[in-house]
Amino acid sequence: MERLIYLDNAATTKVNPKVLDAMLPYFTEKFGNPSAVYSFAAENKKAITEARESIARVLGANTEEIYFTAGGSESDNWALKATAEAYEKKGKHIITTKIEHHAILHTCEYLEGRGYEITYLNVDENGVVDMEELKAAIRPDTILISVMFANNEIGTMQPIAEIGKLAREKGILFHTDAVQAFGHVPINVDEMGIDMLSASGHKLNGPKGIGFLYIRKGVKIRSFVHGGAQERKRRAGTENVPGIVGIGVAAKLCADTMEERSKRETELRDHLIERVMKEIPYTRLNGHRTRRLPNNANFSFQFVEGESMLIMLDMAGICASSGSACTSGSLDPSHVLLAIGLPHEIAHGSLRLTLGEDTTLEEIDFVVDKLKEIVAKLRSMSPLYEDFISKGKEVVNAD
Amino acid sequence: MYSEKVMDHFQNPRNVGEIEGASGVGTVGNAKCGDIMRIYLDIDENQIIRDVKFKTFGCGAAVATSSMATEMVKGKSVNEALLVTNKAVMEALDGLPPVKVHCSLLAEEAIHAALWDYAEKNHIKIEGLSKPKSDISEGEEEEEY
Numbered sequence: 001m002e003r004l005i006y007l008d009n010a011a012t013t014k015v016n017p018k019v020l021d022a023m024l025p026y027f028t029e030k031f032g033n034p035s036a037v038y039s040f041a042a043e044n045k046k047a048i049t050e051a052r053e054s055i056a057r058v059l060g061a062n063t064e065e066i067y068f069t070a071g072g073s074e075s076d077n078w079a080l081k082a083t084a085e086a087y088e089k090k091g092k093h094i095i096t097t098k099i100e101h102h103a104i105l106h107t108c109e110y111l112e113g114r115g116y117e118i119t120y121l122n123v124d125e126n127g128v129v130d131m132e133e134l135k136a137a138i139r140p141d142t143i144l145i146s147v148m149f150a151n152n153e154i155g156t157m158q159p160i161a162e163i164g165k166l167a168r169e170k171g172i173l174f175h176t177d178a179v180q181a182f183g184h185v186p187i188n189v190d191e192m193g194i195d196m197l198s199a200s201g202h203k204l205n206g207p208k209g210i211g212f213l214y215i216r217k218g219v220k221i222r223s224f225v226h227g228g229a230q231e232r233k234r235r236a237g238t239e240n241v242p243g244i245v246g247i248g249v250a251a252k253l254c255a256d257t258m259e260e261r262s263k264r265e266t267e268l269r270d271h272l273i274e275r276v277m278k279e280i281p282y283t284r285l286n287g288h289r290t291r292r293l294p295n296n297a298n299f300s301f302q303f304v305e306g307e308s309m310l311i312m313l314d315m316a317g318i319c320a321s322s323g324s325a326c327t328s329g330s331l332d333p334s335h336v337l338l339a340i341g342l343p344h345e346i347a348h349g350s351l352r353l354t355l356g357e358d359t360t361l362e363e364i365d366f367v368v369d370k371l372k373e374i375v376a377k378l379r380s381m382s383p384l385y386e387d388f389i390s391k392g393k394e395v396v397n398a399d
Numbered sequence: 400m401y402s403e404k405v406m407d408h409f410q411n412p413r414n415v416g417e418i419e420g421a422s423g424v425g426t427v428g429n430a431k432c433g434d435i436m437r438i439y440l441d442i443d444e445n446q447i448i449r450d451v452k453f454k455t456f457g458c459g460a461a462v463a464t465s466s467m468a469t470e471m472v473k474g475k476s477v478n479e480a481l482l483v484t485n486k487a488v489m490e491a492l493d494g495l496p497p498v499k500v501h502c503s504l505l506a507e508e509a510i511h512a513a514l515w516d517y518a519e520k521n522h523i524k525i526e527g528l529s530k531p532k533s534d535i536s537e538g539e540e541e542e543e544y
Contacts, residue, residue, distance in 0.1 A: 303456065304456070305433055305434075305456055305457050305458055305461075306433075306458075307458035307459055308409075308457070308458055308459055308462060311401075311406075311409060311459045315410065324433055324458070333433065344430060344431040344432075344433070345430035345431065345433070345456075348430070348433040380415070381412065381415050381454055381455060381456075381462065382435075382454060382455070382456040383426060383435050383436070383437040383454040383455065383456055384430060384435060384456045385456075386417065386437075386454055
């Protein structure tokens with residue numbers, strides 16, 4: 001069996017064995033419903049509280065401000081829709097960005113259909129929001145600013161504390177989709193002025209199907225799932241106890257090892273970026289050079305198409321992802337890459353490599369070696385490259 | 400996602416390259432959509448396609464359909480080559496995922512565009528061949544092949 005090099009940790013991560021061990025008893029042994037009265041189930045209730053405490057500690061939040069959900073998408077939906085409803089008397093204007101995850105963008109479209117007005121902020125060539133544009137977008141009827149903590153494709157981190165400060169000054173709620181950032185970079189909801197925060201378990205070596213929404217005390221946000229009294233009556237449904245235990249342990253492990261892990265990942269990431277930029281010509285690094293997630297690298301290779309690259313990488317046992325149209329199921333490449341100003345054909349040639357805690361230097365070197373071969377092979381087949389060589393001139397916008 | 404035949408043609412594409420002084424060259428597709436195909440034909444005086452080469456910027460399906468289409472027209476007469484439809488290319492590849500069907504259209508269009516170029520250069524008319532629609536910007540047409 002050929003070895004597998006997994007560099008798609010922004011898509012999902014492997015469950016940490018310690019997380020799995022903590023979860024397992026809650027399937028067959030401690031399976032009781034946490035709402036039950038008998039003592040057999042009491043331990044499950046306690047397990048949920050402990051997970052909530054672990055997460056609250058990581059965020060500098062209060063325990064009762066953490067609400068478990070089925071994942072990042074649900075948290076995003078809840079934050080936007082329920083806020084919109086609860087604050088509609090104040091106004092119907094929401095500010096977000098053009099590079100949000102679809103869980104935010106499609107929810108915004110849904111709200112637009114129900115009479116809300118959404119401002120989609122531009123980002124610069126590195127994917128960073130312009131604070132002046134944000135200030136100018138604020139209106140008396142603005143009820144919410146939702147800006148992602150770190151982008152899932154290009155890894156760029158936003159000036160979250162600045163945005164939080166501004167939102168607070170203006171009396172506007174601030175939500176951040178931190179699905180890619182939580183557990184990977186330090187977050188403190190008080191210092192950063194965050195009122196709501198979405199996160200997901202499977203991006204931090206926890207299980208899938210579990211996430212949470214942090215809701216600051218005092219934010220009047222309505223119930224999203226109606227039913228029983230779980231999650232302080234704000235999110236009904238019998239708790240996913242194994243999942244909750246899993247995300248709690250994963251969050252704690254991530255927080256405990258964050259400094260060391262992020263240092264290691266940053267070094268490997270920088271090695272990857274340096275080698276690729278030096279050894280593969282006509283390549284662009286997408287996203288901010290330094291203000292990016294420790295584990296994210298995103299490149300555009302001119303004259304080649306992303307899906308072809310992915311298939312060839314796959315044949316070499318390497319898992320990666322691309323913002324090419326062929327991988328999105330539409331004819332347009334990634335909205336994020338277009339928002340940072342890439343022309344379509346450059347966006348089609350993008351490749352995202354996201355490292356994990358198991359990634360080694362040797363793997364990175366192997367991937368770069370393979371990538372060089374693959375890009376060279378695809379370029380030798382590319383009519384765009386042929387034209388470029390025969391014209392012997394630089395292609396515009398290609399850095 | 401892809402059939403074994405598609406994967407074979409993607410991994411070992413047949414007839415990749417260029418033909419210097421080709422009888423006909425056709426480029427179709429659009430970099431914006433992520434697919435460009437260029438086909439070179441070498442056609443003899445008896446209107447037989449002696450050689451064919453291609454270059455493609457695109458996904459796995461685009462490369463595989465280009466490769467298969469070149470195999471299917473090689474050695475054929477100009478009129479026979481016109482009968483190589485996108486459906487025939489797709490069938491020869493044991494099918495394509497529904498979202499990739501447009502790639503097989505490009506292969507057919509690229510062959511037609513190359514044949515059209517050949518017909519124009521030689522001031523002949525090929526029965527059943529109409530001017531191909533091309534998304535390539537006008538600037539490209541000024542290039543010499």
